[in-house]
Amino acid sequence: MAAHPKQQVVPSRAAIPSEELIQAQAEIWCLSSAYVKSMALRCAVKLGIPDAIHRSGGAATLPGLLAALSIPEARQPHLSRLMRLLATLGIFTEAKEGGVVCYRLTPASLLLVHDAGANGGACLSEYVASATALSDSLMAYLRLDEWFRSDVSASGGGGSPAFVMAYGMDYWAAAGRDAERSASFHELMGSDSRLVAQVVLRECGGEVFGGAAAMVDVGGGDGTMARAVKTAFPHVRCSVLELPHVVEGVRAATGGGGDDDDGAVEVEFVAGDMMDHIPAADVVLLKVRDVVDLVKP
Numbered sequence: 073m074a075a076h077p078k079q080q081v082v083p084s085r086a087a088i089p090s091e092e093l094i095q096a097q098a099e100i101w102c103l104s105s106a107y108v109k110s111m112a113l114r115c116a117v118k119l120g121i122p123d124a125i126h127r128s129g130g131a132a133t134l135p136g137l138l139a140a141l142s143i144p145e146a147r148q149p150h151l152s153r154l155m156r157l158l159a160t161l162g163i164f165t166e167a168k169e170g171g172v173v174c175y176r177l178t179p180a181s182l183l184l185v186h187d188a189g190a191n192g193g194a195c196l197s198e199y200v201a202s203a204t205a206l207s208d209s210l211m212a213y214l215r216l217d218e219w220f221r222s223d224v225s226a227s228g229g230g231g232s233p234a235f236v237m238a239y240g241m242d243y244w245a246a247a248g249r250d251a252e253r254s255a256s257f258h259e260l261m262g263s264d265s266r267l268v269a270q271v272v273l274r275e276c277g278g279e280v281f282g283g284a285a286a287m288v289d290v291g292g293g294d295g296t297m298a299r300a301v302k303t304a305f306p307h308v309r310c311s312v313l314e315l316p317h318v319v320e321g322v323r324a325a326t327g328g329g330g331d332d333d334d335g336a337v338e339v340e341f342v343a344g345d346m347m348d349h350i351p352a353a354d355v356v357l358l359k360v361r362d363v364v365d366l367v368k369p
């Protein structure tokens with residue numbers, strides 16, 4: 073005989089202590105307004121706050137920031153609110169030093185500084201400030217519920233599901249039809265790759281690449297990772313497997329075979345689909361955000 077499911081007790085608000093109810097209300101407000109955090113970060117980048125703090129030696133007071141950013145008087149009282157929010161998010165630190173509030177960079181905001189000497193060229197500001205990346209995500213995620221209600225096969229196959237729902241094609245197909253979108257995406261990913269390359273080479277460079285003769289970066293974008301590996305380990309033959317439109321874009325930008333424009337760092341570009349073929353190599357690198365999305369059902 074089938075067991076009866078346990079009788080469910082429907083939770084009632086009346087049974088929840090007032091303190092918990094108010095806490096729950098705050099959590100809902102925080103979650104539904106969470107975009108304020110990313111907009112505040114974007115605003116700080118667009119105002120140039122990380123660069124301004126960096127230029128003033130890694131620490132700045134509020135009057136110092138107001139002067140450096142040329143904020144009009146009418147808006148000045150609001151900057152401290154923005155800075156306080158970002159300090160609570162760990163983007164800056166806020167502390168009284170010698171009786172005045174002082175803001176300092178954290179490891180997170182150091183990655184938003186444009187000075188290559190400060191962060192080895194791994195500046196993520198363009199990604200944070202990119203209107204295209206923002207509107208692509210917004211357009212897609214605003215309709216996530218619709219995607220759940222829809223038949224995925226009817227809405228276009230692989231790729232980020234929410235993007236497919238909004239645009240009727242996956243991101244890579246959209247990028248293939250729009251050279252500007254594709255170039256801007258790869259520029260943004262390139263800055264991210266500069267950071268990841270530093271960490272990968274520092275943490276496991278010799279162990280992985282020291283004894284390797286060939287490496288292929290699968291879905292390797294504009295070749296930033298491959299070039300970093302080649303620079304650190306010149307004996308490794310480095311290639312990048314990418315979709316044909318990406319390889320075409322790189323070739324057009326470099327005016328040739330896709331190798332570095334000064335010819336010093338030679339990286340071979342192979343046009344193809346990773347689902348069909350991956351060139352043989354001792355090391356296969358896969359730095360993609362959404363491996364699951366890449367794999368077609």
Ligand SMILES: C[S@@+](CC[C@H](N)C(=O)[O-])C[C@H]1O[C@@H](n2cnc3c(N)ncnc32)[C@H](O)[C@@H]1O
Pocket residue numbers: 244261262264265290291292293294296313314315318344345346347358359360361362366
């Ligand atoms: C998130 S991006 C990462 C790019 C690069 N690895 C980086 O981190 O800067 C994913 C890359 O995979 C490529 N890609 C997507 N589907 C692919 C496929 N089927 N075959 C080869 N490359 C693909 C895209 O063109 C894109 O450049």
